[in-house]
Amino acid sequence: MPAGDWGDIYKELGAVPVINATGSVTMLGGSTPIPEVREAMAQADGAYIPLMELQEAAGAAIARMANVPAAYITSGAGSALMLATAAAMAGDDDDRIQQLPNTEGMKNEILIQTRQRYWYDRCLELAGAKLVMFGSEGQTTREDLESAIGPNTAAVHYYAVEQEYDPDALSLEDTIAIAHARDVLVTVDAAGQIYPLENFGKYVRMGADFQCIAAKYMGAPQSTGLALGSDEMIRKIGLQAFASYEGRRVRGVGRPQKVDRQEMVGAVAAVRAWMTTNHEDRLADVERRTRTIFSAVDGVAGLKADLMDNVIGHQPYGLNIRVDSAVAGFDVYELRDRLKEGDPPIWTRVRDGEDCITIHMFGLNPGEDRIVGERIAALFRK
Known part of the structure; x- marks a missing residue:
């Protein structure tokens, strides 16, 4: 779980904060000013x-x-x-x-x-x-x-x-x-x-x-x-x-x-x-956090994770997660929904025309990469 005061300003208003594993998307707030x-x-x-x-x-x-x-x-x-x-x-x-x-x-x-x-x-x-x-x-x-x-x-x-x-x-x-x-x-x-x-x-x-x-x-x-x-x-x-x-x-x-x-x-x-900025250091950090998630889900039955090696643009690296529904008992859309229903909610998405969840590090706070990886793996082991 995130730190105790995580998202309290939103909770006080009756809104539910989420872990953003989708990336820099407008509907989740888009950015964290440096x-x-x-x-x-x-x-x-x-x-x-x-x-x-x-x-x-x-x-x-x-x-x-x-x-x-x-x-x-x-x-x-x-x-x-x-x-x-x-x-x-x-x-x-x-x-x-x-x-x-x-x-x-x-x-x-x-x-x-x-x-x-x-x-x-x-x-x-x-x-x-x-x-x-x-x-x-x-x-x-x-x-x-x-x-x-x-x-x-x-x-x-x-x-x-x-x-x-x-x-x-x-x-x-x-x-x-x-x-x-x-x-x-x-x-x-x-x-x-x-x-x-x-x-x-x-x-x-x-x-x-x-x-x-x-x-x-x-x-x-x-x-x-x-x-x-x-x-x-x-x-x-x-x-x-x-x-x-x-x-x-x-x-x-x-x-x-x-x-x-x-x-x-x-x-x-x-x-x-x-x-x-030192972009070599920036990219190395993003790759490290990507591999944290990959390590948690790699080899899990019913799940296939592929690392992305792109460094061009604003969202480098990341990974694609596909679901074998015959093994897992649910499909990629249900995985997305189960992640969103958890505590705290983890937001991901399946793009139109694609059969995978794409996870980016852009919106993840320190330590949330580990939470995302462990949550995904746990859903397949139930």
Whole structure:
């Protein structure tokens, strides 16, 4: 069991705290701010500051560290996606900024490969944009994009996942070349592409006009994200955001997506810490904790555990757990449910289309790796 005061602040409210064996997921809180971030946020409490000025200064600091032209702090990566589509459609025209999400008279189509549709592309539509697919389920060619670009195309969106190379998708290099030849913007969702460090901002350096990053993956508050991009694109993103709504008195669609001053300096501190941390030590610690769970479940009848050796992105290592229901007497979904019903509850998940529970170390506190491994093993030995 965790320490005696574990989760008491939630229990006092009548809510049930859980052990997070799923990873950095929004529905469980997303992140645990690192000490450098908590200290920076505490220092920010001591004074007020005009937030348009802070956004500019904080963005400039992040841009320098990421080696990109410009950056802007947003209310999560999803907010960055929405603001980017608003910028692509309305630009710096204040009348159009205030007209959104009504896009009449604007280019309002965001192109996306059929093969790259994903759960969070919904964020691209929130400012009023229309998603238009190109290519097929099987493959995307240069000709598919060339024929899809039309008079209403505002941008082409690309979903970057370095861990899962797709040879049948149109590459980002080709996407940028074709789109820019037609004076069309390219936006990239790279929310988790923060390691190796050369991937941090890589897509902007390749020529994309914008990419997003979820700052929670670096130990910033869950509600912070980064928009990285060209000077022009980031300037226009700032015009759509909440600080501009108040500071310029122009009513953009980004007003509900507020970021406080403490979170802004926390995001800067998180990037600074990420860029200077010893990642070999970080990865070694994650691998050690992964093996703690693996050692507890390896060889248990009815259970098969496979170690993952990926180190790219925000959630390295981890393990996949499969269930032989003929031996165990239950399937992987019941295992997930039994873990959730325990005391304390352990949250895991089975992704759509998969037959395993994937466990990551990101959300586990010290010692919880052992608890997770022992709990799983015990369920199979009953």
